[in-house]
Amino acid sequence: MSNPNLRTEFFLGCESLYADAAAVIFGAPFDGTTSYRPGARMGSRTMRAESYALETYSPYLEKDITDYAIHDAGELDLCFGNTEKVLADIESFSDKIISDGKISVMLGGEHLVTLGALRAAAKHYPDLHIIHFDAHTDLRDDYLGEKLSHASVIRRAWDILGDGRIWQFGIRSGDRPEFDWAKEHIYQRKFDLDGLDNCIKQLSDKPVYFTLDLDVLDPSVMPGTGTPEPGGIGFKELLEAVHSFTKLKNVVGFDIVELSPHYDQSGISTAAACKILRELLLSVL
Amino acid sequence: MSNPNLRTEFFLGCESLYADAAAVIFGAPFDGTTSYRPGARMGSRTMRAESYALETYSPYLEKDITDYAIHDAGELDLCFGNTEKVLADIESFSDKIISDGKISVMLGGEHLVTLGALRAAAKHYPDLHIIHFDAHTDLRDDYLGEKLSHASVIRRAWDILGDGRIWQFGIRSGDRPEFDWAKEHIYQRKFDLDGLDNCIKQLSDKPVYFTLDLDVLDPSVMPGTGTPEPGGIGFKELLEAVHSFTKLKNVVGFDIVELSPHYDQSGISTAAACKILRELLLSVL
Amino acid sequence: MSNPNLRTEFFLGCESLYADAAAVIFGAPFDGTTSYRPGARMGSRTMRAESYALETYSPYLEKDITDYAIHDAGELDLCFGNTEKVLADIESFSDKIISDGKISVMLGGEHLVTLGALRAAAKHYPDLHIIHFDAHTDLRDDYLGEKLSHASVIRRAWDILGDGRIWQFGIRSGDRPEFDWAKEHIYQRKFDLDGLDNCIKQLSDKPVYFTLDLDVLDPSVMPGTGTPEPGGIGFKELLEAVHSFTKLKNVVGFDIVELSPHYDQSGISTAAACKILRELLLSVL
Amino acid sequence: MSNPNLRTEFFLGCESLYADAAAVIFGAPFDGTTSYRPGARMGSRTMRAESYALETYSPYLEKDITDYAIHDAGELDLCFGNTEKVLADIESFSDKIISDGKISVMLGGEHLVTLGALRAAAKHYPDLHIIHFDAHTDLRDDYLGEKLSHASVIRRAWDILGDGRIWQFGIRSGDRPEFDWAKEHIYQRKFDLDGLDNCIKQLSDKPVYFTLDLDVLDPSVMPGTGTPEPGGIGFKELLEAVHSFTKLKNVVGFDIVELSPHYDQSGISTAAACKILRELLLSVL
């Protein structure tokens, strides 16, 4: 039965078929290594469900989501209790997207899910760089003995990519050894996004993966996250940064992680995450 | 791309095609005449989204949803601000379902949506009877001058069906004229479900439409509703009543209305609504 | 019985009699055309109830509410389900206030209620101008076929007033045709309040109606609203703008709409709305 | 200005003038000695504000609030930080009501406010008896050294009335000495309301003050209270008990205390408190 007036659950009108799409969105609902408050597994589903309140048109970029070919593949059905298998499932799905010449757009889930998508991207692009916005360094070698943890995800990324490939911004929490380690191995900007312009200039022609931990935003803007860290950046600062990604010519994938909607009864965190996703899609496509 | 491990948003595994289905579920997300606390428009979407926490198997009936052909058609895209048009859209969709020989299963929305589905059912079945579970009589001739209101929906049903066709149970709120009027025109059981067995016996061969206003349940069980009325029935009582519907041979449609999930941060109201829907489907199919 | 130590439920000490008042406050508790999250009908009542936490004295303006004659008329008892009748009731009440030479101060409710008050004002002041702060353009010609909708309220205002009379600020959401239409017919400032000084200069002697959709504020400041739009203005920016209204010599009415308190358990949205109302009253009286 | 379509903030249509009233309702918004979770000061205001969702007609008693003369005097403006002064203010107001031959109906606030009203009642009726529904004994001689505490309010009542005048029901929490003391001095029924019929028979002609601590209800029915105690009575049990008060010929006053609405976002606690107040008024008038 054809039924044109029935709403479907795609993110914000991203209704292209996979075959036609330039970018593929998928959810990675996992929060198994979260150490403080769990719930990020609800992030992607909630973004999809609430996105119908958002306009497809961006008055900032004067572009419309419906002018682009984007496929929303839905949610990966990840198991709980086996971290390595979760990462393998994410890597496999992301690998297919990149193999097919499309941009991989992952919605978390906690930050560890980034590692799965990153492994896929790094396989295809050995000269990959990462731009990383976050409140936390995520640079621990292990967390309570575990190598695979949301608190060590960027350290694991470094295991793959090595020195000089990781560009962190907005960092305002971590332990002393993490900050000391960072000085040797990566670019790290504390507290704000200063220096992003230079970073973008240097990476403009290189393959880039962008990972956005939403807790880089101030908790007033993003209360719905597992570990809120006061003193973060404002929404307009993040928006401006995202818009500058139009100068990156080769974004191969990105993710938005750590939305934990149950901690924000008002829904403003989900609204912010959805709008950033719209602006990111319109900036990199 | 075939992708077997992606979750889709159907109610509880109701994934049959429309053409194959014996019953068709649809959402009617409207709460435009709600007089106290709005939000019932979120009911159907939330039930669909949260149903994945529910098992498809009923240990009560020892039946499984996946053994039946049920189509989940999604949400009607209803306008706001034009009540008559909303009812017409609901009637039209419900009419098609009944014309095609299927059971119409509507998820509200506020109680007025029942009128749309009922008009469709009454057109096909002139000898239709209604079984109505509710805390409120819903028998006002008008509410603040409006004929079309959640508070007058059963009175409008009577306009269509006439005396002796409406069987109310669980009623514990209304104004005096409503209760007086009821004595003349309908069967009304106050406070509980006593007498349901007799009702079912009398209607066993007749076409029946069942409308369940979830606020018939006690607010301890169903806090997420617009106008909670303490002193309601328990979940087990409702369950037992629903199971007795297996003796009705010709249920042509039913609805579940007035879930307003935003008032229940714990989610127990949505869980109760989903389970009742499962048991209703398994009882009437 | 005289009982001086009993609290009464007026907004913030606005206890003047109607006959004596220079301004009359009333609530318009309607949200029947809200398309996303309803609840704005609770806005005015909640502002009144919570206003006792606010001081009557403004340290910004060094004025005190109790030095002015303001009548709080309470809540209009609006029906649900008949949009045109709601607007007629609002128009009628607002018309009486303006006819009696008083300033009409309406607390919403959703944004469509503005149309009722505006019809009254435009009848009395054919050269009326509107200053409009909002996140949304509200310029659709219709919304899902309905001409009377919160999403088209300013377009309906234009139907009455015509080109060059509407001054929008802070707009950051809408569809492309709305933004295109705006360029032809109204003054529109996107994202912030720049240009307000010039607007005020041009309108200083003209009759002005001010409509404040609270979602112009950033959701961090105003989470309790139906459709939060990240990237809004700050409270201090809004305060400064409101204070500049002291330069308008003929404000004939204003409204504050779209507070939806149920989405903000913390109460900060209501506190912000109350303070803005205090500052607006002290600025235009 | 006469304005018949403006809603006013009286409890449930209790709009009689003081002079005409048979019963006078007032709020006592104090929770200064609460030891666990404060917030009962919001109880009375919230009941008044939310009561408009309730019908004035009781289908249980087939009576209507609007058939009786009840005055809602609003809220006492009690200070915080001086417990004795608070009790004196309550006593003074309650004394006036009883002196004028009316029933004193107080809405708390925490349970200590009962002491103020009780002092007034005991002065007028030396042979006063108390019926007390509660989860807690409230029989401590002091609480952390303080004689005036919500945890010792019934002990203070005993100081005034002496042995054999206090009838407790539903008690399920206290320390061992409280329970031991009770055996000597008062009638105490643990866990449920059994024996109430006998109590009512014995007190049918005597002056009776009834104090209802809402936490006697099970927390599933009354989550919005400071110290929830699982294992309480159901709403229907309480309703039946309240209806049996029609056999008491001389209820001189009653109170409903310990509603703390902020702990119950769903509002079902307030709805239950309002309905009990309606049924109590209709039972004792």
Added chain:
Amino acid sequence: MSNPNLRTEFFLGCESLYADAAAVIFGAPFDGTTSYRPGARMGSRTMRAESYALETYSPYLEKDITDYAIHDAGELDLCFGNTEKVLADIESFSDKIISDGKISVMLGGEHLVTLGALRAAAKHYPDLHIIHFDAHTDLRDDYLGEKLSHASVIRRAWDILGDGRIWQFGIRSGDRPEFDWAKEHIYQRKFDLDGLDNCIKQLSDKPVYFTLDLDVLDPSVMPGTGTPEPGGIGFKELLEAVHSFTKLKNVVGFDIVELSPHYDQSGISTAAACKILRELLLSVL
């Protein structure tokens, strides 16, 4: 510095030293395999923190916690992301308690933590029986391929204990194969606790481990749990069952799991869990 007026964070006055204790309480804050809503990791900490609102005296059993020697050992510091290691840490701690001749009292956490404590108990008591109260069978052989899951914990228990050793009560959710399997291998009572008396009679002299999944309670009583299942048992039923454990002469350990306090803003779930813990301690000591 000795400081007698400082509160300490022990569960409900359980301040005995480990060496003196007959029972040892510890928290197992893990929810890594939760499939629906996480948060049970907060259960034990919240019980400890909120227990100060509870009396140490039970008017049901007329016993007082302070008359018994109970040690509260605090929270195990479990890692996230490595399920097997978590279980090993729990087993090790529980093993020490049982080796020292004390009762092991574990507060979850999700239900899988039971497996750790059970391994310890089964090692010491080869003829161990389990009494299991739950809404869910927890009998899956695996969950999405994982053998160690909250949904298969009792199946894993059976791997250790074999047929005839597991007594389930209150079960109302699972898939069909789980119910079929149960008929062959364990005692299973659906929906309620009928038959518990007989079970206790049979096990009175045997070593027994009791595991209480709080979702056996109806969600009206226990909204704060990951997967609420309407149709559960009441608090008084559970209380009566727990009190009947006084007839068990050899309870070697027990646990209370699946309290997820973030889903219950009212706190009644935590209050219920604390009271059940008090009554359990007083029943088995």
Added chain:
Amino acid sequence: MSNPNLRTEFFLGCESLYADAAAVIFGAPFDGTTSYRPGARMGSRTMRAESYALETYSPYLEKDITDYAIHDAGELDLCFGNTEKVLADIESFSDKIISDGKISVMLGGEHLVTLGALRAAAKHYPDLHIIHFDAHTDLRDDYLGEKLSHASVIRRAWDILGDGRIWQFGIRSGDRPEFDWAKEHIYQRKFDLDGLDNCIKQLSDKPVYFTLDLDVLDPSVMPGTGTPEPGGIGFKELLEAVHSFTKLKNVVGFDIVELSPHYDQSGISTAAACKILRELLLSVL
């Protein structure tokens, strides 16, 4: 039993013994004079409980809490209903700390608790100055007749210290007489922290007590407070101010008051309070 892997409930690793400590933290859980929304009594306990989500290392100051000797003494066990006794208990405990040459660090509780600690500090340091950050003047001579009130705490401080010793910043609410009085007797900076540098310069060698009412922060950052006042300072402004306290050579004590965590389900208010406490400790030690 030694058990290194059990978590203990100290604030953020402040585990020094009292005897060794340079600073002593204690909670003062009192909110008995709160006039609007109570709950500040939960502030200190919640900060302690949630602090484990915070790193001990400050990337701002490049210092670590674990490098300093700080004792967390837990919560004072204050009575309710006797304000003077509460203040005496606080004064006594604070007096001991200061007598022992340590910095007194008090966590509220409402603002009146400051008076207890201040009395102790003023006794030891007759030339004491106060730096006071707040949204409210707190300068009333009495509040509803009470001299001891959260609304008059700074006026009571002036009673002790006299003119020229109190430096207020961020004030944006009060009544007119308070603002008039302030001009004569104290330094008062409205709306922001401008002038703090000069204040610090003047007080650099003097004994200083710092009292931080968290509602000086904007409600977007600190929704969890009793009386939110929109238009406050940002978190980064507060952080910068706190860091400038490194120039104060003789801070004898400080407090953080008016966190009321129940009004902020997201937890961002508690996170902000904890981080400010960390930065304050690292700035003054």
